[in-house]
Amino acid sequence: MTYFDMPHATGNPLRHAARNVSKAEARALFRLAAPLTGLALVNMAMSVTDTMMTAAFGVEALAAVAVASDFYSILFYLAVGCIGGLGSLYAAAHAAGDAARMERLRTAGTITAHSDGLTAASMRS
Numbered sequence: 001m002t003y004f005d006m007p008h009a010t011g012n013p014l015r016h017a018a019r020n021v022s023k024a025e026a027r028a029l030f031r032l033a034a035p036l037t038g039l040a041l042v043n044m045a046m047s048v049t050d051t052m053m054t055a056a057f058g059v060e061a062l063a064a065v066a067v068a069s070d071f072y073s074i075l076f077y078l079a080v081g082c083i084g085g086l087g088s089l090y091a092a093a094h095a096a097g098d099a100a101r102m103e104r105l106r107t108a109g110t111i112t113a114h115s116d117g118l119t120a121a122s123m124r125s
Contacts, residue, residue: 039080043073043076043077047069047072047073050065050069051065051066051069071123075116075119075120075123078116078119079113079116079120082112082115082116083109083112083113083116086105086108086109086112089105090102090105090106090109093105
C-alpha cells in the first residue's frame with residue numbers, strides 16, 4: 001500500500017487532528033512548548049536589538065553583527081539542546097531518590113557545558 005492508496009480525512013486537517021487531542025494533552029503540550037517558544041522569541045529580540053543598535057555604525061559593522069548573531073544563535077540552541085535533555089533525566093533521578101545517578105548527571109552536565117563553552121571560545125578566534 002502506498003501513501004496514495006491510504007484513506008485520507010476530508011475537510012480541514014486541523015479540525016480532524018483536534019478531535020483526537022484532549023484538552024489535558026493540549027494544556028500539557030502548551031506548558032512544555034511555552035518556555036521554549038519564549039526562549040526563542042527572546043533570542044530573536046536580542047538579535048534584532050543588536051542589529052538596530054549597530055545600524056548607526058555603518059554597513060561593515062551591520063554585516064559583522066549579522067554574521068555574529070547567526071553564530072550566536074547556532075551555539076545558543078546547540079547548548080540549550082545539549083543541556084536541556086539532562087533536565088528530565090535529573091528530575092526522574094531526583095524523584096526516585098537516586099543520589100548516585102543525580103551526581104553522574106551533574107557531572108555530565110558540567111562536562112557538556114564546558115565542552116559547549118570551549119566550542120564557542122574556539123569559534124571566537
